[in-house]
Amino acid sequence: MRSNPRTHRPPRLIPLLALLALLLLPLGLIPAPPASAAPAAEPVRVMPLGDSITGSPGCWRAVLWNRLVSSGRTGIDFVGTLPPQACGQAHDGDNEGHGGELATQAADRNLLPGRLAATDPDIVVMHYGTNDVWSGIAPDRILAAYTKLVGQMRASNPDMRILVAQLIPMNPGSCAACAQRVVDLNARIPAWARATGTDRSPVTVVDQWTGFSTAGDTYDGVHPNASGDAKIAARWFPALAAALDAGVPQDPGDPGTPGACAARFRAVSSWQGGYQGEVTVTNTSVSALAGWTATVAPADGARLTQVWNGTLRTAADGTAAVSDAGWNGALAPGASATFGFVATTPATTGAPAATVTCTARTTTS
Numbered sequence: 101m102r103s104n105p106r107t108h109r110p111p112r113l114i115p116l117l118a119l120l121a122l123l124l125l126p127l128g129l130i131p132a133p134p135a136s137a138a139p140a141a142e143p144v145r146v147m148p149l150g151d152s153i154t155g156s157p158g159c160w161r162a163v164l165w166n167r168l169v170s171s172g173r174t175g176i177d178f179v180g181t182l183p184p185q186a187c188g189q190a191h192d193g194d195n196e197g198h199g200g201e202l203a204t205q206a207a208d209r210n211l212l213p214g215r216l217a218a219t220d221p222d223i224v225v226m227h228y229g230t231n232d233v234w235s236g237i238a239p240d241r242i243l244a245a246y247t248k249l250v251g252q253m254r255a256s257n258p259d260m261r262i263l264v265a266q267l268i269p270m271n272p273g274s275c276a277a278c279a280q281r282v283v284d285l286n287a288r289i290p291a292w293a294r295a296t297g298t299d300r301s302p303v304t305v306v307d308q309w310t311g312f313s314t315a316g317d318t319y320d321g322v323h324p325n326a327s328g329d330a331k332i333a334a335r336w337f338p339a340l341a342a343a344l345d346a347g348v349p350q351d352p353g354d355p356g357t358p359g360a361c362a363a364r365f366r367a368v369s370s371w372q373g374g375y376q377g378e379v380t381v382t383n384t385s386v387s388a389l390a391g392w393t394a395t396v397a398p399a400d401g402a403r404l405t406q407v408w409n410g411t412l413r414t415a416a417d418g419t420a421a422v423s424d425a426g427w428n429g430a431l432a433p434g435a436s437a438t439f440g441f442v443a444t445t446p447a448t449t450g451a452p453a454a455t456v457t458c459t460a461r462t463t464t465s
Contacts, residue, residue: 143177144344147221148195149212150228153268153323155197157185160324163333164340165191173344179219194219203228204237207245216256223343224253225336227265227308230322233281234272242285243292254301261343262303264293268332271314271321282309290369299380299436302366306339306451308332338399338453345455360385361431361460363394367452368440375402375452378440379422383431383460391429391461392437396420399453402443410439431460 148154148161161178166189168176177192184193196215198206206212206228228249232242246264253260266286271279290305297303308331314321317328324332342365362384368376379396383389396404397419404412410422420441423429428437443452 141175143175144223145177145179145219145221146223146225146340147179147216147219148197149180149224149226150197151201151231152197152199153230154227155180155182155185155195156199156323157187158195158197159187159326160329160332160336161193161195162187162189162191163329164336167333167337168341168344171341173341176344179221181215181218200231202231202235202237203249204232204241204245207248210252212249212252213256216253220256221260222257223261223263223340225263225340227267227332229267229285230270230282233267233270233285234275234278234322236277236281239285239288243288246292247296250296250301250303258300260301262297262301263306263336263339263343264289264303265306265308265335266290268308268312268317268324268328269314270318273321279314294368297366299364299382302364304339304343304367304451306335307370308335335450338450342399342453342455361389361392361458363456363458365396365454365456370452373447374442374444376440376442377452377454378438379454379456380436380438381424381431381458382436383433385433385460385462387462388433389429389431389460389462391424392431392458393421393423393460394439394456394458396422396441397455398443398445399455400445400450402445402452402454404441404443406442408440409437410441412441429461 148158152158154161165178178194180194180196182195182197184191187193196219228246229242232245250262253262266289267282269279270282286309293303293305312328312331317324317331319325346364360383362382364380366378366380368378370376379394381392381394394410398404401418403418404414404420407422409425409428411425413421415421422439422441424437425439431437445452
């Protein structure tokens with residue numbers, strides 16, 4: 101809203117208050133100014149990135165947004181240089197879903213840095229590559245583009261959290277080979293993510309392919325219908341909720357506080373009925389640690405059944421406490437230790453996700 105260009109006269113009350121202040125000054129009776137309210141926490145900025153499946157109109161974003169809000173996660177802001185499109189329900193529709201765009205094109209032409217600078221996201225939710233597959237571009241080149249895009253994300257924000265989809269199936273009438281091409285690309289994405297992710301900027305793979313039907317969940321063999329939108333949102337939700345619950349960027353606490361630590365979860369692989377994950381515990385304080393305990397709360401009813409490089413205790417609600425194995429408990433400032441686990445999941449679960457925290461013991465405690 102523009103301000104009124106007309107000049108306003110100050111109210112006559114102001115000079116009277118100034119005179120009163122001068123009279124009270126010698127008596128020390130001028131009241132202290134009221135304390136200003138604490139600034140509101142900045143929302144976490146989430147960029148939905150991709151092509152027309154994300155942005156034209158990409159109504160899975162509306163379903164996902166409303167599911168996040170209904171779950172109590174209100175401190176979020178979907179961001180992008182593209183405006184909302186009508187999806188029949190109120191939502192934060194800003195996005196970076198460019199219809200017809202190739203991931204390789206975005207990388208080759210350096211299209212992403214300007215978009216990142218304009219929106220400053222904390223998390224990127226990326227379903228990108230459908231048009232590359234349609235164009236017959238090889239998985240090696242697509243994954244090289246992913247790597248360049250991730251590098252640009254981290255140049256914008258070193259703590260960027262990146263959720264990358266294994267693409268939904270596609271079966272357009274004009275491309276008989278596309279269905280297998282998607283399978284071939286998706287098979288390569290988990291290993292690429294393991295090689296690309298870091299403790300500071302994890303890359304989480306979200307399986308959007310399994311259980312998605314081009315016959316029932318798209319209107320043209322490529323783009324999702326209402327059923328497809330619901331399935332895509334359901335797969336994004338646990339991974340994005342876990343990233344939001346962990347905080348972005350993750351707050352390690354006061355680095356001068358003895359015993360401070362941070363924990364990060366990463367899904368290694370998944371299968372029907374279970375998955376393998378790992379948690380990295382990092383000493384974020386200036387003091388050496390004698391030991392640590394990580395709390396792992398798996399999403400969607402999953403349960404930890406096996407742990408290595410740690411000692412497992414499981415509560416009745418499924419929350420697991422994993423303590424160091426002794427030999428990996430002592431951590432110098434900035435050092436990390438990682439333990440792995442296997443979890444069982446219900447048949448209807450989404451992508452692997454877990455909320456993790458940690459506590460630590462110092463050498464003097």
